[in-house]
Amino acid sequence: MTSQHIVKSFDEQLNKLDNTIAEMGGLAEHQLAEAIDALVRRDVEKAAAVAAADIRIDRLESIVDQNAVALLALRQPMATDLRMVISALKTSGIIERIGDYAKNVAKRTLVLAELPPVPPGASIARLGALAQRMFKDVLDAYSARDVEKADLVRLRDKEVDALYTSIFRELLTYMMEDPRNITPCTHLLFIAKNMERVGDHATNIAENIHYMVRGEVFSEERPKSDESAFAVVTPGLPAGAKEG
Amino acid sequence: MTSQHIVKSFDEQLNKLDNTIAEMGGLAEHQLAEAIDALVRRDVEKAAAVAAADIRIDRLESIVDQNAVALLALRQPMATDLRMVISALKTSGIIERIGDYAKNVAKRTLVLAELPPVPPGASIARLGALAQRMFKDVLDAYSARDVEKADLVRLRDKEVDALYTSIFRELLTYMMEDPRNITPCTHLLFIAKNMERVGDHATNIAENIHYMVRGEVFSEERPKSDESAFAVVTPGLPAGAKEG
Numbered sequence: 001m002t003s004q005h006i007v008k009s010f011d012e013q014l015n016k017l018d019n020t021i022a023e024m025g026g027l028a029e030h031q032l033a034e035a036i037d038a039l040v041r042r043d044v045e046k047a048a049a050v051a052a053a054d055i056r057i058d059r060l061e062s063i064v065d066q067n068a069v070a071l072l073a074l075r076q077p078m079a080t081d082l083r084m085v086i087s088a089l090k091t092s093g094i095i096e097r098i099g100d101y102a103k104n105v106a107k108r109t110l111v112l113a114e115l116p117p118v119p120p121g122a123s124i125a126r127l128g129a130l131a132q133r134m135f136k137d138v139l140d141a142y143s144a145r146d147v148e149k150a151d152l153v154r155l156r157d158k159e160v161d162a163l164y165t166s167i168f169r170e171l172l173t174y175m176m177e178d179p180r181n182i183t184p185c186t187h188l189l190f191i192a193k194n195m196e197r198v199g200d201h202a203t204n205i206a207e208n209i210h211y212m213v214r215g216e217v218f219s220e221e222r223p224k225s226d227e228s229a230f231a232v233v234t235p236g237l238p239a240g241a242k243e244g
Numbered sequence: 245m246t247s248q249h250i251v252k253s254f255d256e257q258l259n260k261l262d263n264t265i266a267e268m269g270g271l272a273e274h275q276l277a278e279a280i281d282a283l284v285r286r287d288v289e290k291a292a293a294v295a296a297a298d299i300r301i302d303r304l305e306s307i308v309d310q311n312a313v314a315l316l317a318l319r320q321p322m323a324t325d326l327r328m329v330i331s332a333l334k335t336s337g338i339i340e341r342i343g344d345y346a347k348n349v350a351k352r353t354l355v356l357a358e359l360p361p362v363p364p365g366a367s368i369a370r371l372g373a374l375a376q377r378m379f380k381d382v383l384d385a386y387s388a389r390d391v392e393k394a395d396l397v398r399l400r401d402k403e404v405d406a407l408y409t410s411i412f413r414e415l416l417t418y419m420m421e422d423p424r425n426i427t428p429c430t431h432l433l434f435i436a437k438n439m440e441r442v443g444d445h446a447t448n449i450a451e452n453i454h455y456m457v458r459g460e461v462f463s464e465e466r467p468k469s470d471e472s473a474f475a476v477v478t479p480g481l482p483a484g485a486k487e488g
Contacts, residue, residue: 062461069330076320086313089333107473115476172430176423179479182416186433190473193434217306229351229431232359235423 010075017067017088018143021095024060025139028095029132031057031102032198036128039105039191040121042113050106057099064092080212087212091142094201094208098135101194108187115184120170124192127163131198134160138202138209147213150206160199165228167192172233196228254319261311261332262387265339268304269383272339273376275301275346276442280372283349283435284365286357294350301343308336324456331456335386338445338452342379345438352431359428364414368436371407375442378404382446382453389457394450404443409472411436416477440472 031050038046068089071077077085105128134153141149171185171192210216275294282290312333315321321329349372378400385393415429415436454460 065461069326072316072330073322073326078317082313082317086316086333089330090337093334093337104473111474111476172426175419175426175430179420179423182419182426182479183475183477186416186419186430187473189430189433190437217309229348229434230355231427232355233427235426 010077010081013067013071013075014077014081014084017064017071017085020060020064020067021088021091022139022143024057024064024092024095025135025142027053027060028057028099028102029136029139031099032105032128032132032135035102035105035109036125036132039109039112039128040125042109042117044110044113047106047109047113051103051110054099054103057096061092061096064088068092083212083215087208091205091208094204098198098201101198105191105194108191112184112187116180118174118181118184118188120167120174120185120188123163123167123170124188124195127160127167127192127195130156130160130163131195131202134199134202135205138205142205142209145209145213147210150209154203154206157199157203160196161227164192164196164199165231168228168231169233172231176233176235254321254325257311257315257319258321258325258328261308261315261329264304264308264311265332265335266383266387268301268308268336268339269379269386271297271304272301272343272346273380273383275343276349276372276376276379279346279349279353280369280376283353283356283372284369286353286361288354288357291350291353291357295347295354298343298347301340305336305340308332312336327456327459331452335449335452338448342442342445345442349435349438352435356428356431360424362418362425362428362432364411364418364429364432367407367411367414368432368439371404371411371436371439374400374404374407375439375446378443378446379449382449386449386453389453391454391457394453398447398450401443401447404440405471408436408440408443409475412472412475413477416475420477420479 031053034046035050037043038050068085071085072082075081134156138150138153140146141153168189171189174181175185207217275297278290279294281287282294312329315329316326319325378397382394382397384390385397412433415433418425419429451461
């Protein structure tokens with residue numbers, strides 16, 4: 001970073017932090033939408049473009065980090081302002097992870113495009129859309145400092161988890177039907193897991209909003225449950241016939 | 245938090261932050277070792293104990309966060325001290341994630357113990373041991389502020405990635421051989437992925453050490469490659485016969 005001779009106003013610096021988070025979030029959300037679209041359409045060019053563009057999110061994360069640290073060092077913010085800087089640091093880390101998930105989906109799409117298509121594409125697109133909407137809404141809540149909206153996003157994570165668990169079972173069933181489905185379904189499993197993680201991370205951002213606005217920290221236990229860790233699917237039985 | 249009437253010395257507060265990180269890291273490392281051991285021995289009680297103990301790591305993360313924010317607010321640290329506080333915040337978040345991976349391995353072990361054993365247990369134990377050693381060494385490097393040691397840990401991530409990719413292929417091959425292997429091998433796939441992520445996170449801690457000690461930030465592109473995202477395994481061919 002070049003040394004800065006013109007000292008900006010404190011509010012201006014805080015605004016800049018907010019704007020960079022918004023830009024980063026918008027980009028990650030776009031990447032996620034593009035990755036899902038490329039997956040559904042088996043669009044190799046689009047997938048390659050998503051994978052290549054992830055570095056832009058990483059760069060924005062560095063900018064947030066540098067600005068946040070500069071703010072802490074030069075301005076020594078207190079109370080709400082301090083919480084805003086801490087939340088920006090944490091949230092930029094989360095958005096960067098979401099960008100990584102989009103990139104990973106894109107990379108797997110490049111492989112999937114060369115394999116025979118498998119049916120659960122539609123459910124995964126629905127899961128992706130759910131996770132993406134959670135992420136979009138939590139970014140809006142972050143910009144607006146809207147705790148109620150953040151809480152509503154948090155509640156929706158259960159929906160994502162439930163759909164993920166059902167896709168997990170569905171994919172295992174397809175694998176059992178035909179060994180040629182195993183490689184594509186495994187990549188789809190990881191893609192579905194990535195989407196489920198986006199839901200978790202949207203929840204984490206919702207918790208950052210609480211902390212930023214109200215200074216509250218959530219208790220460690222949260223009502224999240226990816227039940228797929230307990231899933232058992234048995235060959236010969238229809239999906240969901242056996243409880244995990 | 246209760247309000248604190250006795251103002252501790254600045255160094256004392258920084259030391260406390262370091263000690264909590266060390267305690268948290270030690271606990272997560274222990275959890276990881278126990279989770280791998282429970283997996284290998286199909287020890288359900290141990291796995292349940294690991295899953296239940298994760299909350300202790302989450303609580304330590306909250307303590308690190310609270311202490312770090314208190315330090316920033318009350319002490320307004322500069323230069324190295326500021327970087328130390330920022331690194332503690334970031335590192336505690338990473339250790340918490342590693343705790344989550346151990347917990348997830350434990351939960352899947354509970355399911356695996358009820359399914360017929362599948363062969364790749366030994367390779368996964370090796371992968372777990374590799375990742376765990378990386379994590380242990382990077383925690384030592386963190387305590388000692390040892391940048392050279394951190395760099396050596398960083399280089400070892402390639403080994404973890406390579407072993408993970410070979411396990412990924414191996415597991416897909418077992419799935420293709422017998423549909424009854426599909427459910428257990430899928431859980432093992434996610435377990436292996438968790439171990440691979442531990443390696444990535446050890447690398448992230450190594451980068452935090454660089455930043456803390458030298459103020460350097462790594463460029464966005466790092467020499468990491470989980471090639472499994474590109475893996476294709478074809479039924480009827482031995483594992484590794486086809487390049488992904």
